[in-house]
Structures are given as structure tokens and as C-alpha cells.
Amino acid sequence: MNHGKIVCIGQNYREHIKELRGEEPKEPVIFLKPASALIGNGDRIVIPPGIGRVDHEVELALIVGRKATRVSKGEAMAHISHIAVFNDVTARDIQSSYRKAGLPWSLSKGMDTFAPMSRPVPISSVKDLRSLRLKLTTNDEVKQDGRTDMMIFPPEVLIEFISRYMTLEPGDIIATGTPSGVSPIRPGDVIEATIDGVGKIINPVVGE
Numbered sequence: 088m089n090h091g092k093i094v095c096i097g098q099n100y101r102e103h104i105k106e107l108r109g110e111e112p113k114e115p116v117i118f119l120k121p122a123s124a125l126i127g128n129g130d131r132i133v134i135p136p137g138i139g140r141v142d143h144e145v146e147l148a149l150i151v152g153r154k155a156t157r158v159s160k161g162e163a164m165a166h167i168s169h170i171a172v173f174n175d176v177t178a179r180d181i182q183s184s185y186r187k188a189g190l191p192w193s194l195s196k197g198m199d200t201f202a203p204m205s206r207p208v209p210i211s212s213v214k215d216l217r218s219l220r221l222k223l224t225t226n227d228e229v230k231q232d233g234r235t236d237m238m239i240f241p242p243e244v245l246i247e248f249i250s251r252y253m254t255l256e257p258g259d260i261i262a263t264g265t266p267s268g269v270s271p272i273r274p275g276d277v278i279e280a281t282i283d284g285v286g287k288i289i290n291p292v293v294g295e
């Protein structure tokens with residue numbers, strides 16, 4: 088499957104907005120992550136030297152199956168063919184300082200290996216996208232444990248919003264935001280992200 092672009096959603100879970108001291112958005116906050124950052128189960132997350140704090144963010148990923156331009160909420164889900172577990176790895180110190188300065192923070196999200204994703208499974212393999220449990224552990228210690236019904240903007244609203252402005256093409260990935268519990272990862276850690284019924288990714292962290 089060719090993944091052209093990764094559209095990520097920021098601030099889509101209230102408890103996560105609180106922990107980052109943000110404000111609840113009135114419409115979805117979107118940013119892009121390059122597909123060159125993608126890695127799979129078992130691959131290493133590589134942290135470049137001198138970049139400060141790096142965080143994990145477990146998320147539900149939707150994979151586009153059919154081209155979507157200006158689709159309504161009602162039509163939205165018919166354009167999604169697969170789902171996967173995604174870890175939106177973030178260089179938090181860089182993100183925070185760029186944000187404060189009013190500069191784009193693509194670098195903090197786009198580094199090589201900063202997009203671990205499980206092998207996509209057909210969307211038909213889950214009954215209800217809004218009742219999935221997202222879990223992430225660092226060295227077997229639970230850091231994030233949330234449910235997709237805690238999303239502020241559900242998948243169909245995200246697809247309607249994104250496709251109003253940006254065509255979604257087959258293979259594109261939508262990372263739907265992370266629940267609370269983000270925390271730093273360091274070389275030597277093993278990060279395990281799971282969504283029940285969808286998949287699991289285990290990624291060791293190394294320094295460069």
C-alpha cells in the first residue's frame with residue numbers, strides 16, 4: 088500500500104489538551120507528517136542527538152480506500168478501507184519552542200522513524216470505531232489508556248472537514264489524535280502500542 092500523506096489531528100481528546108495546557112478547538116486541528124517517517128512493528132525509533140524531550144502518542148489511524156473530495160459526514164466512512172495502530176512520535180521541546188515563536192512545528196513531527204504504524208486491517212474487522220481501547224506501555228508500564236469514544240471530533244467529522252480542503256487519496260493515513268498520558272521516551276525504552284481488535288506495534292528506542 089502506498090501511503091502518500093499522513094494527515095494528523097491535534098488536540099482531539101480533552102484530557103490530552105489539559106495535560107498540554109491547550110484550549111479545546113472549535114474545529115479539527117490538522118497538520119501533516121511525511122510518509123518517509125513511517126516504520127513498522129519491530130523497527131527502531133531513532134532519536135537524533137540534542138533534540139530534547141521526545142514523546143509517544145498512541146492513535147487510531149484510518150487508511151483511505153477511495154478518493155475523497157468534499158465528502159459529507161454520511162458518506163465519509165465509505166472512503167476508509169483499513170485501520171491501524173499509530174504512534175505519533177513528537178519532539179516535544181522543539182514543538183513547544185516553535186509554537187511559542189509562532190513558527191511551523193513540522194520538524195518536531197516529521198523526523199525519520201517518528202511514525203510507527205501496525206499492519207493495516209480491514210475496517211470491517213471492528214464493529215464500532217468509537218468503542219476501541221487505545222493503550223501504550225513503556226517498558227511494560229502503562230502510560231496511555233483511552234477509548235476512541237473520548238474523541239472530540241469523531242472519524243466521520245474529521246474526514247468531512249479534511250476533504251473539504253484537501254483531497255484524500257487511496258493509501259493516505261489519518262491519525263486521529265491521542266488520549267492523555269503522553270510521556271518522554273528515551274534510548275533503551277521499548278514502546279508497545281495496542282488497539283484491541285486492531286493490532287499492536289512494539290518499537291525499541293535508540294539514540295543516533
Ligand code: MG
Pocket residue numbers: 095096097144146175264265
Ligand atoms: Mg498526535
